[in-house]
Amino acid sequence: MPGKATDCGAASVRAIAGLLALVILFVVASGCTPPAQKFVDKIRAEATEKCNEGNQAACHTIVQALGGAKVAIESTAPLETQTPACNAGKQDACQQIAVLHGELSSWCSMGNGQACSAVNTGPWPAKWDEPALIDAAKLACLSGRFKPDSNTCQALEMM
Incomplete structure (x- = not known):
């Protein structure tokens, strides 16, 4: 089973990367950046359509307008592997x-229903000190333990 989780994780990352490439291609082909919310609505609709077709990576995709022309795309797929690892003591x-969780909570407070659903359902670790863990993640990004282009470090830059 561990091999399957890793394979699914890699497939999810590839699928999300493909979706993101499609998004970038759409923006470049259009010649100008559409308003962030229209863009978010389009990506959400495409993700929902792909999810309904059975694409699990799309089912885990949450899109959020961060203002102006800035849009963020996040996956909740890591919850399935990272939460058990956290519960097992992996810092x-x-x-x-x-x-x-902090990123999705922030998006939820902006009215993102998908983010609220993810925050409310999880699965999230049983016991944790979220502010202390976020501070530790910041230090891990600064020290190079987490790569600067990782989802964690990029999310911290936007939080």
């Missing part, structure tokens, strides 16, 4: 999950 997993 890196706890830090990554805490940052994801």
